[in-house]
Amino acid sequence: MYKDNESIKIDYKSQEGKLILESIFRKDPENNLTRNILRENYFNEKNFYLWKRDYEILKENFIKELKVDVNQFKSTMEYNSSFSMGYVNMTGLTINFTEDSYIHYLPDFKLAINYMINLSPKTDEMLDDINEFSINSIKAFHHTFGVDYNYKYSEYNSEEDILMALKKSDFTKSLSFDTIEDNSGQTAQINSTLGLRRGNKQKNNKSKMLNFANLPLNSIYQFDFRNVTRAILNDYRLNTEYNSYYENSKGITFKKNGNPSSQNYQIMYWNLGYFNFYIDLDQIIVAARDVDEKEFIVFS
Incomplete structure (x- = not known):
């Protein structure tokens, strides 16, 4: 069912x-x-390990979207401590010179980000933070x-x-x-x-x-x-x-x-x-x- x-x-x-x-x-x-x-x-x-299993798949797929070799990241602490991955859309950025004498408009782009609590997260700490975030x-x-x-x-x-x-x-x-x-x-x-x-x-x-x-x-x-x-x-x-x-x-x-x-x-x-x-x-x-x-x- x-x-x-x-x-x-x-x-x-x-x-x-x-x-x-x-x-x-x-x-x-x-x-x-x-x-x-x-x-x-x-x-x-118990539920955390279900999410972790699913998230490992999502992480690999996300790295593959970036067209880079996922194997070069798998051994890093940043990758293994990841809490969430995604994009931040950067729009409307400009470079301004003195007193706006010249304004250069930058193209919109997406910035790949990785969110983590720390490099050595403890399960209880992560679950406490997830719980608090989810209350919102x-x-x-x-x-x-x-x-x-x-x-x-x-x-x-x-x-x-x-x-x-x-x-x-x-x-x-x-x-x-x-x-x-x-x-x-x-x-x-x-x-x-x-x-x-x-x-x-x-x-x-x-x-x-x-x-x-x-x-x-x-x-x-x-x-x-x-x-x-x-x-x-x-x-x-x-x-x-x-x-x-x-x-x-x-x-x-x-x-x-x-x-x-x-x-x-x-x-x-x-x-x-x-x-x-x-x-x-x-x-x-x-x-x-x-x-x-x-x-x-x-x-x-």
Whole structure:
């Protein structure tokens, strides 16, 4: 059910999964308890070695893009201590002579950079820094979506449980869907809408969120149900019919549209900054099979 057998997987049924979901989608990231929960349950050594494995591949590919021999870098401390690699776009540079008597405009260019904490980083120090940086990513996500920290959630993993609550705003008003019966279309709609890829206004919100998070504007942000969830989305259409009368808007729900599938497809994928994981939402999605309409995200 997951894209990668070695990817980070979270199960909402577990205590660890419950804490991670609440920390990312519901709780105030400024709270020290939230920081500690993420550091202990997500930014830990087990996950670190998964990221390190994947990052080694990305590092090699990046060096190859520079058209240089990667082997000449592999033995260096700078390469092995690398925390992140990428480009900085240099634009609008000029050389000014005395009192602007002559201004020479330089062409735009990209500067390859390598970021590291120090030449001999300790795993715990790196994870502490990643955790702190990622708190800001959650803050940016919450600020953009308008997460309601005062919402009273139903019983954990019950039929009434939901993913998150958002304060009603112009942003939530933009989270609307067309009526599409096709399962592929349903999946594409929720992925592009929650992933802020649907229309210029949403794309602008995404840029603001990435800027707030101190992430490059070309960073990946995904809030997706993958292909494996199309079975349930074919049986339940996304419902934001109340958006036409915004003062009565309830949020995003699954509304029964046919005979429920016998399979349990409830996997969501989320990626922002250093967060990159699959999560089994269990009853937040599965409970939709037993009711005519199931709340997923509430507008409070």
